[in-house]
Amino acid sequence: MLVTLVLSFPDPKLFRKQRIYQVITDRFAGGDECINKREYCFGNLKSMAGKLDYIKNLGYTAIWISPTIEQSEDQEVQYEGYWPSDFYKTNLIQGSDQDLKDLVVEAHKRGLLVISDVNYNKVGYCYGGDVSCITTFPLKEYYHSNCNITDSSNNTQLEKCRVDTGYDLDQDHPYVLQELLDWTAWYQNEFNFDGFRIGFLKNVGHKFWKALRQVSPWFTIGSAQNATYDELKTYTDQELYTTFNEPLFQAVNHVFGYKNQSMHLLSEAFEQAALTFGDNVKDFGIYLDNHDTDRFLSSCSNDIMKFSNGVTLQHTWIGIPVLYYGTEQEMNGCNNYENDNNQEMWSFLFDYDEEKPSYILIKKINEIRDKVKIDKLNQKELLVTDDFYSYARGNQMLIALTNQGYFKKQQIHHIVPNSPFESNSRICDILSEECINVNEDQSVDIYLTDGQPRVYVRESLI
Template identity: 45%
Template structure:
């Protein structure tokens, strides 16, 4: 298995069968578990070695892929770069989190468990260099390796309007030096580095940062040279722009930000299920079968946690259910399994060791059941069919294997629906999330489903449990 994966990169269709656990290395596992004050915006002590020791914890939830935060050495080694997105030396591992050998060993240990590793990469920008006064010098680039010359960057300007495509491509995000991919030297070096990085550490795919800030020509040239799966971050809430980048000659996949946006208001705020239904129809229209190559999520490291505003286990479990059962590749941000809350960055990046690694917690076990269904039934790539909206409930199927019913009423509210099932008439089906919750499909192919206290349900054939 390991040899095959080293020679043949997993393709998009193979990634469809994976469930991904997202983590920030500095915040996931530490050798000493010292308390972490996220508002200091500094390293808290998480390491690659400690992360490796927690692989069984991740695997225990049923995850078979991990998205790790960037591992490169950061510009000026500043402590505020704990997140990893301020690249300084492209060919060195960040000494705060570990060594090359630590990272190689982590990937090997993951592969032994049939867990794939998705590395986080940034082609758009780098970190800032300091002047003699130890403050940021926006015109200095000498601390960046191998991009230490002024001509490696776009002329300095800051993005004032995201409605201006020229600014989005050519100007700086948060004052960070913007690499000039139109420069043949820069483009060639970035592609060469990507190939080196993947090969050295044997990564199975890349999560690609800030995609919309780079011209399409670069992505087309990159695709020709990098055959492994590239999942792009295109942070917009409409599918038009996402489709522009998620093409056969650019990115293999992209995160489903429009669905993420709708889930906040539907599953959290109790808004109409129409929004989710509309998102499904839109993705079918825009992407067809490639809907299965999109990343489904309801939290990430850039946005506040769901439980900050909607501290209701039923609503939370509906969120967990939809991202794991919906067409696409599910991504779960570390800590959700331990009910981690938090506001916008940096508060959404708390240390998991401050919460603990309880494998018997309610939502660790809940997620384990969801992934058991995904993995056993191999639903990645199976057709998704909308079965109907029923007030505060919404039902859909995945092939003829799974029936999913969602509910956004929250705890304390019951609901009853009648829906056409994707199973044989007069057969018995069971809710994979609650032991003993079984019902019979009628002779007409319909089932009557009682939703207790806002719960979601995931039905499979009784024999498939």
């Protein structure tokens, strides 16, 4: 297939000022009663288009939608979209080609960018065990041999063996390589997406990622579970535009999760990222959870204050916030066989409630992000202890966090030195709207009660 390279797409650097809202199409809008979360609940693209204002009102500027491609035979959890068969067809259970195009148009009308989830590693499974139902890659020679990954530290296994039971594409095969590259340009052109989210980075060789970058100069953000900063660097030098901040995700979950480890883990992640990536830390995706993890609230043992501290960090840390749908509705649930982390938004428990406390918290922080132009601001650590962490964004914000949670019922007090504010000036916490004076030496007395987070800005911004 001969395709023309995409000529129109946003400058990837513009994503530094974006906030990305992750949607699972089948669970976001328009579906039926969701009895078995391993099967379709029939959320759809057309209904999602009708809920874009909900996302925009939250202060998000881009949406990451689940894969749109037609799915293969004989698999549960097809609703997530990771079992493709015909790469050139839209999954009709969720909508038509025109529904997808209309969604992108409606998003763009509202100033929302659209990122599609794409998968280059595997395809689905056909009845009988052959590959006849995989229309785009119908020959066995297009795949690696049948083996399972038994050692996640073995790169050969990761790249040449199967994730789950889906057939593993051989990107070194000339046809497979060219077809994936041609499809990439066609897909972007056909639906006018603004970028791609790409999974399974570790399961595809660097040679392919370099070839992909030559035909996809737009914003691409990749997932590499459990990767170190040094590993992530190998994917961004000449390959994807950026990745998710995986080590920070691990640190946040250890600090606020059931392990309740020292806040020094956040300090270590911040320092290592800065040393490895420099200014490019501003391109990282900052996430707390997604479709492959436990919900963050569940990781925090349903402690709403630990949860709020994590959400505050996500929206004030250097990088691009990437929010999993329903976090603002305080969804919980684990990444288990029953897929309890993929609830339906239309449930009466959530129902797009814009008065939910966490919806309001996120909206407030997103509003102040715009006021201070946070994408232009560097991050500076101010004070760290085992249960307290404070940092500044430029000379505009001071953030104070704790992992003590609500149930300990204790007050934490620290004098934070070298604040970004002028001596004797007045600053206010945007979350509680309580105001205090900066000390003569530019330090700030901070009190955190019952595990609350703080985000201080100048009084004039409130």
